[in-house]
Amino acid sequence: MIDAYVKTLASIVGSEEEAKKRIYSVCTTRYTGFRAFFSEDLVEELGELPRVRWVLPVWCWSRDHYYAGDLFVDGKVFHRPQFPWVGIPNSNHRVGGCGD
Template sequence: PFFQLTPPSTLGLNSLTAPPPRTIKAAVLDSDYSPKRSSSNEPRETIMLPGCDYNHWLIVMEFPKDPAPTREQMIDTYPNTLATVLGSMEEAKKYAFSTTTYTGFQCTVSEKSSEKFKGLPVVLWVLPDSYIDVKNKDYGGDKYINGEITPCKYPTYQPKPRKESKSVSKRYERRKNGPPAGQYRPKQAASPSESSS
């Protein structure tokens, strides 16, 4: 034989008395354990973030890059998408939209209703939302009031432009201007048959 199995008893393990690993044992024996959340009224796992109640949702949208929509086109898309689920454009205009921190909107709907967003055009993610400002119980995001978006007052992430390292820029200069002086340059000599013609 090419290989030989070592019996567990030889390794100091007894397969009849050795307990399974802790994580597997807990998952198997815990009747409340579920890798997926249930939509029924069963007790939920501990909610870690304040305000995350599975009634407040963050709908993140991904728009085409070419051609990219204008800010106004994105803003028009949000209440139209929300009205599809809520059934009312007036109700849809009460929620916070964003074109700065993320592209999407917030809404308050049941967990069952939140499922209706999945599969709608340009909807990327449907996520449970949580407070950005726990003290004031504020979910953040730009505010949509009377058809106008007021940017949020919270700091937003602004990525810094990347600087090229010195070695990258030096390599580019060498390629651009040719090899440094004194380095070997291949000669382009004509073959004997070409020079006689």
């Protein structure tokens, strides 16, 4: 799954190495998706890729808002504790990937 995130972003930024530098958070449990640093001009290009459902802008989440993803640094995943979302089933939270 995480390899698919890297390859998806690499198709826009030019290489898997660059994609690994830009991705800073990944999630494969509550939903499928990743967070990455990229410029506004790449948002539309990323959103048009075949397996991308949507791209959310950074203003949707403040830096202090809890995000259920794991930390991703230089191609390595560092798991964070996962807290339950009371009353919200996991199946309703799919962000990013399509058909994963």
